[in-house]
Amino acid sequence: MQQLGMEELQGSAAAVPPPPPLDDESSSSSKYYYCNMMTMMSDAEAAADGSGARRRRESMVNKLISTVYSGPTISDIESALSFTGAGGDQQQIAMDDGRNSPPPVVFSPEKVLSKMENKYTLKIKTCGGNGGGLAEDGYKWRKYGQKSIKNSPNPRSYYRCTNPRCNAKKQVERATDEADTLIVTYEGLHLHYTYSHFLLGGGGGGGGSSKKAKLHPAAAAAAAAAQQEEEDEQQQMQLSSQHAAAAAQQEEEDEQQQMLLSSQHAAAGCYQEEEEEDHGVALFAAADQHRDNSGITHDDNRRTNGLLEDVVPLLVRRPGLVSTTTTSCSPSPAPSPSSSVSAWNHHPYYMDMAILSNIF
DNA sequence: CGGATTTGACCAGCGC
């Protein structure tokens, strides 16, 4: 019986929906499109959010594209990764992105870890009976275990990111009360882009591992699914092209890294949140609330995170557990059940915390 | 044939 549901569960698990908005009510009505850029809205933009918000957003996106995707991402990643094996009680991280170099920030791993709980739980409502018609989050997951859970008729599946440098994990189980609802718990973070970004952003980007090639149709299907839900088609097109341009720009930096990194970038950017204005504001508001504790300035977050959160579009952006129900209905088949597409509400501050807590 | 999945075994944490 458990085995029966696993194919479906697996596929559904792969269809990890966008990370939750800050309010649960949006789950039923709103659609989420990949657009992490919205979370980069400045406070000023957020405050001015109103009738002309969309126009302002577009210009904002343009501005962000030109400033955010200036190329420091990879160096940031490399810098961050260089600490992975480093020991010591305290590490000093200087996020130097070259042009937008924020002042070096000293982090205490202990503090970071205590503050940041790298777990993020999502409730996902899937399309009934359609285990195959699912979107992908651009990541590739490998299932490493399955366990029957007490008081639950459904087993829990354990997935790990296939990227050897990435320790992201997720657990997927079907809700007991709702057959079409999955409970996905993310843990850890991705130190790379999603695969779909590579596909969307670079038109293939050139070169490629077998993994990437495998994901290509899946990511394309996911993108198509996202577009079907798109209400603001013009904006979506603009964003897609912008991210494509951004990806192309990154390609010039390092082809090999691009293969890993760019895909995530696109996945994060190809979706757009219908209520992105509000969420973007909320996200920044949340970031502002916490930055004082970390000692990270708002500008620091804005600059470094704008890039890093693309590099690490992890669901783990908020401490503690956040549950949200979203609907994941993709008309396209999911060729690779072990991968999934997610839209992320990027949270600058927590993104940093998530990265650091995993790096140390 | 290589990579992904399955699945039983093993281990660690927790409560009693």
Add this chain to the structure above:
DNA sequence: GCGCTGGTCAAATCCG
């Protein structure tokens, strides 16, 4: 200390 439970490992198996 013991048993229960959740999480992970790894050999076997499957699949493209």
